[in-house]
Structure formats: structure tokens, C-alpha cells
Amino acid sequence: MxxxxxxxxxxxxxxxxxxxxxxxxxxxxxxxxxxxxxxxxxxxxxxxxxxxxxxxxxxxxxxxxxxxxxxxxxxxxxxxxxxxxxxxxxxxxxxxxxxxxxxxxxxxxxxxxxxxxxxxxxxxxxxxxxxxxxxxxxxxxxxxxxxxxxLQSAAIGGTMLTAMAMTTVIGFGAYLRSLDKLRRETQEEVRRAERLELAREMHDFVAHHVTGMVVLAQAAQVTDTDPRKAFADIEGAGLAALASMRRMVTVLREEDSGGGVDPLGDLSQIEDLVERFSREGTDATCFISPELAGAVAPEIAATAHRVVREALTNVRKHARGASRVRVVVAAAGGKGLEVSVRDNGRPPKGRASGPLAQSGAGMGLVGLGERVDAVGGQLRAQPRPEGGWETAAWLPREIPESV
Incomplete structure (x- = not known):
């Protein structure tokens, strides 16, 4: 620390x-x-x-x-x-x-x-x-x-002093209430800015799928590909683009969403994230499986980046005496990947053990769990038997059609 x-x-x-x-x-x-x-x-x-x-x-x-x-x-x-x-x-x-x-x-x-x-x-x-x-x-x-x-005069004077004291208390209470209101307004402003950021990033996701459709159409024109297969591939890419847009619009409409949305990242940015974290004095290393390069949907890569960032933030805030952090993004089976962040720190007093549902986690992990669930993944955050804490998520490489 x-x-x-x-x-x-x-x-x-x-x-x-x-x-x-x-x-x-x-x-x-x-x-x-x-x-x-x-x-x-x-x-x-x-x-x-x-x-x-x-x-x-x-x-x-x-x-x-x-x-x-x-x-x-x-x-x-x-x-x-x-x-x-x-x-x-x-x-x-x-x-x-x-x-x-x-x-x-x-x-x-x-x-x-x-x-x-x-x-x-x-x-x-x-x-x-x-x-x-x-x-x-x-x-x-x-x-x-x-x-x-x-004593009539003393009574009048005392009444005035009492009224002044009460007015002071009311004024101070109103000041504290205004601070509470300002904090709520600030939170709303941050949420609004995050939603606008997501709206700007929507172009990247949709453009990714549309570009794939264009490439498939161009390939079909210069090769002997079966037209039915080419049209099927283009249809699949179009449905994926529509599903991606639908999910983002749903998040944008969730005015009271507690999870929040942050600027998006990808697998290549995870190494930079870990490197910046290690500059603050903690031995942090990162391994990303080479076979995942280009094989992960942009939304999945962004979610993996969010998992690592939230986990590193929790290490900095809650892991007492953590001197080593290991970040691993590895293939899990033929259609999935696993993101894990492990540290050797001691949990603070009051930090519960057990799975995420019983961990008493703050809004950061709660929102992260909602985001992982939204893409068909699973999140767990729990103490390690040998000491320290682990935040891990299993994610599909592509967005399931049922999501």
C-alpha cells in the first residue's frame, strides 16, 4: 500500500x-x-x-x-x-x-x-x-x-436568545441538507456524463459489426462462395449489430442504474492499466493469452478491461499490505475466457468472506456483476485459501444470441 x-x-x-x-x-x-x-x-x-x-x-x-x-x-x-x-x-x-x-x-x-x-x-x-x-x-x-x-425583561431577552440559538441550529441543518443535495446532484451529473460517453462509444461497436458485413459482401463478390452461405453470414453479422445496439440503448435508458458505465477499453489496454498500477509501488504483472488476440468481441473485451480496472481499484482501496498482484486473461475452453486478479493483501475489518452475493461488496462490484451478467458471464469475488483476495470473471468470447 x-x-x-x-x-x-x-x-x-x-x-x-x-x-x-x-x-x-x-x-x-x-x-x-x-x-x-x-x-x-x-x-x-x-x-x-x-x-x-x-x-x-x-x-x-x-x-x-x-x-x-x-x-x-x-x-x-x-x-x-x-x-x-x-x-x-x-x-x-x-x-x-x-x-x-x-x-x-x-x-x-x-x-x-x-x-x-x-x-x-x-x-x-x-x-x-x-x-x-x-x-x-x-x-x-x-x-x-x-x-x-x-423577571419580565429577562424572559424577553432569554426568549430572543433561545430563538437566535434555534435559528442558528436550523441554518446549520439547512446547510448540511444543501450539502447532501449537492452530492446527489453531482452523482446524477456523473451518471449523465457516463451515459453520454456510452452513446459516443456506440458507434465503435456498431461500426465493428457493419465493417464485418461489408467485408463478407466484398468477399462474396470475388470468390466462389455459396451465395446462401454469404447471405447467412451477412445476416448473422447484422443481427449481432442490432443486438449490440439494443443492449446499449437499454443501458442508456436505465436512468437509475447503480452500476454505472465508464469509458470502454479492450484487451490491449489491460497491460497499460496494470503497468500504471505497478508504478504506484505494487509488484503487478499481467499475462494475456496470445490466442485471444482478435478472437474476442469488442463488448467482451471492454467488459474484461472493466473487471481488471475495478479489481485493481479495490486492491488499492481495501487490500492492506498488498505487495503483489497478478492479472491473468486466459482462454477458458473453446468459447470462453477467464479474467482473474489476485493479490496477497489482508482484507480490512468488516470485509465479509464468501461469494459475491454474500460479500457485502460496494456498488463497484455490484455494478460490475450486473455488467458481466449482461454479456452472459459470471463474476466471483472471494478470499483465497492461501491468503489475499481474488476477483475473477468467466466471459464468453462472443455475445450469446439469447442475451
Whole structure:
């Protein structure tokens, strides 16, 4: 693994640890704030620990803090539950005022953090009303805490500060939401560019088959070939061209295809691909069977190139300590070929073993599997018994008529 990839992996681990420590620090601060609230009191006042309402508010505060700690995208309903519990506890405090300062600062801060998630995941279930409910809970706590001291000016000022804090959280949440939207738009733009690239490459595939038809027609004119055989050959080349075009048009129409399409390559470009990979510090070698030269359909050659490129990308990203990579493109039987990429690296933690269907592979291998299946081939990605990882694909040399 190169110094750049090692530095990237270390940076990723550092960011994860930093975020966990930050969240743990926030949770600790909230719990300390809650504990201080329960036992602090002014002159001639009892601490909130003597009030049953304060205990209810403490339970709600702990629940809100718990929701913040365990929140992940897709758990927005828990934010709604936390907001509802907070509203109920605050209204209970306002109705049954016992003359004792309540508990709510830690709850207020935790709800503010949940407000950020509610705004960021604005359109997620159960709906946008969760953000409004959480904002109402934040405002109500701020007003209740400040009005309990009967200081009108302090209440107004505190209400304004609370509104400003909530506005800041909403703005930050909206900013994060805009980043998510920008990322989605960028992905769509990349997909659109890839589809346009495929449209440009369609000419090469169709031209290959049409050129074959022209050659067959010219040969029939200057030789004693049986006309029926010549017409049959021309018909077969024409059907192959139509099938090739049909497959490409199908891919172009798949707006939401997750596999993606990249600029096409061929068998001769695989050696260049491996050579560029070896320049980055890994011992990478390549062997391509000579008998495959000129005997593989352009679509199959492009798929083989894609298999090697995706496998080498995964080696660079996931194979820890890989120092040797072997790429082999060999004939397999009379009508097929096998592409294999093997490394001696160690898989990262969490990388499952087993075939591709159970490997937990990312979208790269998923899309690659779809592309291999589309031309009548089979893909497998699995650990090797002697160590390392293998990505291999069996491909036909020509596109089957049934595909």
C-alpha cells in the first residue's frame, strides 16, 4: 500500500475517533449539566431534587439525551418522540407550578442538537412536522425556565436568545441538507456524463459489426462462395449489430442504474492499466493469452478491461499490505475466457468472506456483476485459501444470441 493510501486510511480512522470523542464529550457535558440543575438552588429555595415534577423532567431529559446519542439517519421518529415527551413535561411543569425552579437546560441543549438532524433530514419520514414540533419544544422550555423567575425583561431577552440559538441550529441543518443535495446532484451529473460517453462509444461497436458485413459482401463478390452461405453470414453479422445496439440503448435508458458505465477499453489496454498500477509501488504483472488476440468481441473485451480496472481499484482501496498482484486473461475452453486478479493483501475489518452475493461488496462490484451478467458471464469475488483476495470473471468470447 502506498504512502498516500496509508495516510488516507489513517486520516479516516482519526476522523472516526475524533467524532466519537466529541460526541462522548457532549454527552458528558449534558449529564453534568443535568446533575448540577437537580441539586443547585438559590437563597430560601429548595433544590429541584425535592420536586416530583423535576424528576419527571429529569427522566425526559435523559430520554432526549439518549435519543441524541443513538440517533442515526432513518431514526427520525425518535426525534418526534423526544419532542412530544419534552412538550408534555414542560406543559406539566407550567400547569403544576410548585414554586421550585425546574430542570431543563440539558434537555434544551439536547433538543437543539436533535433539531439539527430534523432539519437536515427534512423530507424523511415521518415528515417535516418533526422539525416544527422540536422547535416548539425548544421555545417552550426556554420560555418556561425564564418566566419562572418572574423577571419580565429577562424572559424577553432569554426568549430572543433561545430563538437566535434555534435559528442558528436550523441554518446549520439547512446547510448540511444543501450539502447532501449537492452530492446527489453531482452523482446524477456523473451518471449523465457516463451515459453520454456510452452513446459516443456506440458507434465503435456498431461500426465493428457493419465493417464485418461489408467485408463478407466484398468477399462474396470475388470468390466462389455459396451465395446462401454469404447471405447467412451477412445476416448473422447484422443481427449481432442490432443486438449490440439494443443492449446499449437499454443501458442508456436505465436512468437509475447503480452500476454505472465508464469509458470502454479492450484487451490491449489491460497491460497499460496494470503497468500504471505497478508504478504506484505494487509488484503487478499481467499475462494475456496470445490466442485471444482478435478472437474476442469488442463488448467482451471492454467488459474484461472493466473487471481488471475495478479489481485493481479495490486492491488499492481495501487490500492492506498488498505487495503483489497478478492479472491473468486466459482462454477458458473453446468459447470462453477467464479474467482473474489476485493479490496477497489482508482484507480490512468488516470485509465479509464468501461469494459475491454474500460479500457485502460496494456498488463497484455490484455494478460490475450486473455488467458481466449482461454479456452472459459470471463474476466471483472471494478470499483465497492461501491468503489475499481474488476477483475473477468467466466471459464468453462472443455475445450469446439469447442475451
Amino acid at each position: 502506498t504512502a498516500t493510501s496509508a495516510q488516507s486510511a489513517w486520516s479516516s480512522r482519526f476522523n472516526r475517533v475524533s467524532m466519537r470523542l466529541l460526541k462522548a464529550g457532549i454527552i458528558g457535558l449534558l449529564l453534568l449539566t443535568l446533575l448540577a440543575e437537580m441539586f443547585s438552588h438559590g437563597d430560601n429555595q429548595k433544590p429541584p431534587v425535592h420536586s416530583w415534577i423535576a424528576w419527571v423532567e429529569t427522566a425526559v431529559s435523559l430520554f432526549v439525551i439518549f435519543v441524541y446519542y443513538w440517533y442515526r439517519p432513518g431514526r427520525k421518529r425518535w426525534i418526534a418522540a423526544a419532542a412530544a415527551a419534552s412538550l408534555a413535561a414542560t406543559l406539566l411543569d407550567l400547569i403544576y407550578d410548585q414554586g421550585i425552579r425546574g430542570v431543563g437546560t440539558a434537555e434544551l441543549l439536547a433538543l437543539g442538537l436533535l433539531m439539527l438532524f430534523a432539519v437536515r433530514h427534512w423530507d424523511a419520514a415521518p415528515g417535516r412536522w418533526v422539525a416544527f414540533a422540536t422547535g416548539t419544544a425548544v421555545m417552550l422550555i426556554g420560555v418556561a425556565r425564564l418566566y419562572s423567575n418572574d
